[in-house]
Structures are given as structure tokens and as C-alpha cells.
Amino acid sequence: MRIAVVGGGIGGLCLAHGLRKAGVDVAVYERDLSRTDRLQGYRVHINPDGAAALRECLPAANWRRFEESAGTSENGFGFLTEQLRPLLVLDPDEEKHYSASRITLRQVLLDGLDVRFGKRFERYEQNGDITLHFEDGTTAGCDVLVGADGIRSRVRAQYLPHAGTEDVGITAVAGKLFLDEHDWIPESLLIRANSIIPTSSCGMFLVAHDGLGHTDDDGVLFDNVRPYLMWAYAAKNLDLSDGLQSEVLRRIATWSPDLRRVVGESHPETVSQWHIRSSKPIERWRPTNVTLLGDAVHAMTPMRGIGANIALKDAQLLSRYISEGGDVIARYEAEMYEYGFAAVRDSLRAARQFAEGSPVARTLFRTVLRTAAAVPALKRAMF
Numbered sequence: 001m002r003i004a005v006v007g008g009g010i011g012g013l014c015l016a017h018g019l020r021k022a023g024v025d026v027a028v029y030e031r032d033l034s035r036t037d038r039l040q041g042y043r044v045h046i047n048p049d050g051a052a053a054l055r056e057c058l059p060a061a062n063w064r065r066f067e068e069s070a071g072t073s074e075n076g077f078g079f080l081t082e083q084l085r086p087l088l089v090l091d092p093d094e095e096k097h098y099s100a101s102r103i104t105l106r107q108v109l110l111d112g113l114d115v116r117f118g119k120r121f122e123r124y125e126q127n128g129d130i131t132l133h134f135e136d137g138t139t140a141g142c143d144v145l146v147g148a149d150g151i152r153s154r155v156r157a158q159y160l161p162h163a164g165t166e167d168v169g170i171t172a173v174a175g176k177l178f179l180d181e182h183d184w185i186p187e188s189l190l191i192r193a194n195s196i197i198p199t200s201s202c203g204m205f206l207v208a209h210d211g212l213g214h215t216d217d218d219g220v221l222f223d224n225v226r227p228y229l230m231w232a233y234a235a236k237n238l239d240l241s242d243g244l245q246s247e248v249l250r251r252i253a254t255w256s257p258d259l260r261r262v263v264g265e266s267h268p269e270t271v272s273q274w275h276i277r278s279s280k281p282i283e284r285w286r287p288t289n290v291t292l293l294g295d296a297v298h299a300m301t302p303m304r305g306i307g308a309n310i311a312l313k314d315a316q317l318l319s320r321y322i323s324e325g326g327d328v329i330a331r332y333e334a335e336m337y338e339y340g341f342a343a344v345r346d347s348l349r350a351a352r353q354f355a356e357g358s359p360v361a362r363t364l365f366r367t368v369l370r371t372a373a374a375v376p377a378l379k380r381a382m383f
């Protein structure tokens with residue numbers, strides 16, 4: 001069976017490794033022109049499920065490089081007021097979580113794979129087997145097509161034209177504060193990930209990243225190895241016409257001076273914005289020899305930090321089922337549809353909780369968090 005994977009992102013590359021390990025003939029087609037095309041991005045949180053998928057699919061050497069290069073997030077999770085007073089601190093998970101640089105993770109995933117770069121997928125023809133058409137005029141054949149081409153997937157647009165994503169009306173602005181330039185940052189912001197819960201309708205997430213860069217087989221070092229504090233502010237109706245940082249600073253004018261410094265002193269070139277999108281719910285579809293994984297099928301808001309982990313889980317499941325044989329796509333899609341769209345709903349709820357809600361609802365939520373902090377049994381039941 002010849003498998004074509006369109007999209008060499010987190011999910012597509014993990015799948016390709018899993019299939020290669022199982023001895024399956026797999027080709028990855030990626031629109032980027034080379035492996036160093038995209039050397040930017042923030043850290044990505046890899047949870048125990050995502051790590052298990054990587055461990056199962058990657059060759060041992062790639063897994064080792066992942067473990068060596070990623071930082072760990074082992075100090076639990078904090079909920080703080082906008083004045084940095086603790087509401088609730090969750091204990092660390094017993095299983096290991098990782099903080100991976102997106103750039104490094106991609107390099108680790110690319111190692112050992114012969115990805116066909118510069119292949120921007122255009123459309124496919126399905127006549128028993130499948131012919132892929134690329135924008136450069138070339139074609140390729142396969143028996144099974146996996147669309148792993150991310151949130152604006154062209155494979156999904158052709159295969160499930162009624163599916164897609166919608167703008168949830170929330171905008172996020174994120175940036176990096178390099179830690180080797182700043183020694184004044186409160187320890188509570190450095191030792192664990194934190195969510196700021198103000199009484200107004202907005203939220204901020206902060207987490208420090210200290211992972212290492214990645215040196216490839218030729219000794220080339222990728223990634224900026226400087227540790228940083230990443231922050232992301234999200235709200236509805238942001239007016240970014242006067243600049244991203246200035247709008248966030250205007251919105252957080254009454255917050256802790258340290259939080260305002262974090263935003264104000266971040267290098268402008270590290271600051272970017274997203275209009276948050278989420279997949280629309282769809283009915284199950286009939287399985288064929290075209291399928292989808294990751295953001296191509298179930299794109300979710302970043303508010304739970306699980307999109308990449310679910311893409312990795314898809315890759316793990318699909319490569320496992322393909323190597324076992326049988327009614328592969330039907331089995332994969334039956335499971336993926338359930339957990340994938342449950343995660344979409346969950347992330348959307350988290351996004352609304354993070355960036356919306358009346359002052360009354362948010363004050364109530366802060367009271368619940370404070371109560372849980374004081375009553376261990378309640379804390380255990382809630383989290």
C-alpha cells in the first residue's frame with residue numbers, strides 16, 4: 001500500500017515515522033521549500049499522550065533528541081489574579097510534560113525522513129487509486145491519501161467541503177520576553193505555567209521555556225536557544241490598529257506593574273496575533289481511501305494546549321491501524337471523530353471561559369478557585 005501524506009507538520013511527520021517503522025511505503029509532500037523555511041514560533045506543550053505517541057512512532061534516535069532538546073514543565077499550573085495574587089496552584093502531574101520549541105520539534109521530526117519539499121498540494125482525483133496534483137504541475141500516485149495539511153487544509157476542502165473552521169471572535173496577542181535580559185521577573189511566573197484570571201473579560205497565559213536548540217547530523221544548530229517567558233493575552237474586540245503591544249498595555253493598564261513590564265519590554269519582533277478559529281461540528285462521513293488528521297479535520301482553539309497532542313495521537317492511531325491492516329480508515333475515523341471533536345468542544349469552552357464571561361461570572365469563578373485552594377477534597381474533585 002502506497003500512502004501519501006500531504007503536509008509535513010507535527011502530525012504528518014509523526015505519522016510518516018510511524019509508517020516507516022512499520023515498513024509501509026510512505027511519501028510526505030510539503031509546501032515549504034526546505035526544512036529551514038520556518039524558523040519561528042513559540043513553544044508547544046507536549047503532554048503525556050503526545051509524548052507517548054512520539055515515543056511509539058519515532059525512531060529511538062529521534063525520540064532521544066526530542067527528550068534532550070525539550071524543556072520540562074513539572075511545577076504544576078497556577079491561576080493568579082491580575083495583581084499576581086494566587087487563586088489556586090495545581091500540583092505537578094505524576095507523568096512527564098514537555099515544553100518543546102516548535103522549531104526544534106519540527107527539526108527532530110524531519111530527521112531521517114525524505115520529505116518532498118516545494119510540493120504545494122492543489123487537488124486530487126479519486127478513481128480507485130488516487131492521483132495528487134501539485135501547484136508546480138507535477139502529479140503523484142498513491143493508494144491512500146492522508147490530509148495533514150493544517151487548519152486551511154485543501155485536502156479537507158475537496159473531500160469534506162461542508163466542513164471547515166469558524167472565527168470564534170477572540171483575538172490573541174503573544175510575545176516573548178528573553179530571560180537573559182531580565183532578572184526582575186517574579187519567581188511565580190518562572191517556575192510554572194500560569195493563567196491570569198481578571199474580573200474583566202479577558203485572560204493572559206504565561207509560561208517560561210528553557211529548552212535547548214537542535215543540532216542536526218551535519219552539526220547545524222537550529223533555533224534560538226535563549227530562554228524566554230512566553231505570554232499570550234486574549235480578548236474580544238481588540239483594536240490592534242495602533243500596534244499589538246500598545247493595545248494589550250492599554251487593556252491591562254491597571255494590572256500588576258510586572259505583567260505590564262513583561263508585555264512592554266518584549267521585543268516587538270517576537271509579538272504576533274491570531275484570530276482564534278475552531279472547527280465547525282460535522283456529522284460522521286463515510287470512510288474511503290482519503291482521510292485527514294490533526295488541524296486539517298479538528299482544529300481547536302489553543303486555550304487547552306492540546307491541538308498538537310491530538311494530532312500526534314491521530315498519527316499514532318493511524319500508523320498502528322495501517323500496520324495491522326484490515327478496515328483501517330473506518331476504525332481510525334470512528335475513534336478520531338469522537339476524541340477529536342470532543343477536544344474541539346472542550347477547547348472552545350476553555351477559550352470562552354478564558355476571554356469572555358461577565359464580571360459576575362468571573363468573580364464567581366475566582367471564588368471557586370480560592371475555595372478549591374482551601375479545600376483539598378474539592379480541588380481533587382475539580383481537577
Ligand SMILES: Cc1cc2nc3c(=O)[nH]c(=O)nc-3n(C[C@H](O)[C@H](O)[C@H](O)COP(=O)(O)OP(=O)(O)OC[C@H]3O[C@@H](n4cnc5c(N)ncnc54)[C@H](O)[C@@H]3O)c2cc1C
Nearest residue numbers: 007009010011031045121149150294295305306307308309
Ligand atoms: C498560539 C498557538 C499555541 C499553541 N500551543 C499549543 C500547545 O502548547 N500544545 C498543543 O498541543 N497545541 C498547541 N497549538 C495547536 C497546534 O499548533 C496545532 O494543533 C498543531 O500544529 C496541528 O498539527 P498539524 O500537523 O495538524 O498541522 P500543522 O502543524 O499546521 O502542519 C500542517 C503542515 O501542512 C503544510 N501544508 C499546508 N498546506 C499545504 C499544501 N497545500 N500542500 C502541502 N503542504 C501544505 C504546512 O506547511 C505545514 O507544514 C497551538 C496553536 C497556536 C495557534
